[in-house]
Amino acid sequence: MMASKKRIGILTGGGDCPGLNAVIRAVGKTVMHEHGATLIGIEDGFEGLVEGRMRELGNRDVSGILNLGGTILGTSNKGDPWHYPVEVATGTVEIQDASYKALRNFKQAGLDALVAVGGDGTMHIADKLVDLGLQVVGVPKTIDNDLAATDLTFGFDTAVSVVSEALDRLHTTASSHHRVMVVEVMGRYAGWIALHGGVAGGADVILIPELPFSWEAICHKVNERATHGKRFSLVCVAEGARLPDGHEVIQALDNKRTDAKQFGGIGAEVAREIDARTGLETRVTVLGHLQRGGSPTAFDRVLATRLGVHAAQCACRGPYGVMAALQNNVIVSVPIKDTIARLRTVPPGHQLVEAARALGTSFGDES
């Protein structure tokens, strides 16, 4: 008797990022061509699993999407089955446990395994599904690059390129007008985007959540440059950096998300303070979702492809409960539990931090 075709589900969860479609393509082609299995695309992340929104994907669906930004499947960061927002009769939104629906739909769709492409939040959910006995394989995605157990996540390189290009552009206008330009970048609790983007774009000051800063140190750097004839400065600040009093700057709280915080606004605070303390004209640019949109860099396309192929192999023949990861430039399988044990933040003595300091970059923490 012929064995029936395996059915592999795939979803993209959390915030989108460049390279998601490259993963879908790699998983799809490997699953269909190498393993003769069927690929089921689940719409809008775990929301689609809870609501049973899924469709079979064919070769045509996964072709021609390598360079396409976003995700052809859609995504959501409000679809955690254990923290599911439901509108109740009164018109208010209640958070409910809808995990039984996700489980039911997984079984009804006849899925043998699920490839979950996402960041920290997605891996937490994937881990719970594994505990319920489902065969899940993770693929690490996030521009924040904050997932443990992998050296890199795809999407990060593209975001860093956007920051670097923005700093290049701001450099010329800052220098013409003798201004301080503050650029606010994403990254949540990790300073990787600010650190790499700032170094690539030659920022004079880089502020990250991992290194507490003082107004005095920042203004000292800016004033010092001015006295050396450089009457302009570039400041790259991570959205999650804390003010000197220890506070994060939060734009809004959204209870429908597992992590309710919507960061935003620290750039304006930093600009206001520099302007007031130095008398130098200061402007702020918030890069926001520009860092997540558009086509992935060549590096991210290659990384996404390597991770996708590996995840597809695992989904078709095991091991399960693992995430494809990059370690020492080799793609390996790591237990999903290892990736969610902690966030990967910038170690204060990181080699790139030290290299930047050697060039005279300030992290706002000098005494």
Ligand code: F6P
């Ligand atoms: O995790 C990726 C990320 O872009 C963070 O850097 C940022 O804080 C967050 O998502 C923004 O989320 P949203 O798209 O929901 O505003």
